[in-house]
Amino acid sequence: MDVNNAHTSEGVAMIQPPDTASPGPTGGVAGAPATGPGRGPRLGWIAAALGCTLLVILGIVLVVGGSPNEPGVSQQSSAAPSADASREPDDPARFGYSTVPALIGLTGDQASAALRAADFRAVDFTVNYAAMNSTVEWQSPAPGTLWSKTSSVRLTLDPTTATPALPQPNPVYTAAPAAPTTPYVEPSSTYTYKVTGRNRAMITYSASGGNTSQVSSARLPWSKAVDSPGISGMDFAYVSAQNSGSGTIFCQIIGPSGNVISENSSEGPYAIVTCQK
Secondary structure, three states: OOOOOOEEOEEEEEOOOOOOEEEOOOOOOOOOOOOOOHHHHHHHHHHHHHHHHHHHHHHHHHHHOOOOOOOHHHHHHHOOOOHHHHHOOOOHHHHHHEEEEOOOOEEEHHHHHHHHHOOOOOOOOOOOOOOOOOOEEEOOOOOOEEEEEEOOOOEEEEHHHHOOOOOOOOOOOOOOOOOOOOOOOOOOOEEEEEOOOOOEEEEEOOOOOEEEEEEEEEEOOEEEEEEEEEEEEEEEEEEEEEOOOOOOEEEEEEOOOOOOOEEEEEEOOOOOOEEEE
């Protein structure tokens, strides 16, 4: 076997590529240092194995991680969230935000009106029994804060600054004019008895206090005024006359109003006539 084409080591034939250099006069490679048997082929195989290993590692890196400079790979798809999710909105009113106004120094009623004007929906007052006309001494959030319209704005009122209520004027009552009064006149209770005829007569009548009086031989015509005849509280007017001769005899009772309330007559010798109420 030609020494330029094969070497034998420990019974294994190893083929060596032909040398591109021109052979020297003795059959060796011109200008090349002399080498021991089998050293050149082993170095070639090791270099080839290292190159293959590097190619495999590079392929794995490209498949798993992707190229750092290649757009559209998984590294960019797993990037941080969009900047719109972390920054404040360009139009706060569109997203339900508004700027908290300065409320310290306003009364509770004025602060509520200012928050409604800024489109805030809720306000919480600290419970300290302060009237709504007290002034605001603390607020949260601070003035100028961009705040959600649906979140509460908390206020504390200073109860010592409440404005006292103005005293209400007392109503003036005007007494109604008094109705004209008529002097009281005691009603009259006087009755008048009358007896007429052409003779004399014996007359009996009721007097004041329930007493009875009598005139034995009264000249006719006869009359007598009696105040409240009969028993007290119960007027009872009565007169009776007996003629002393013949002819007609008359009797009358005239009441307090002047009207005749009873009259009668009787005719004949010693006739008796009676009137009563």
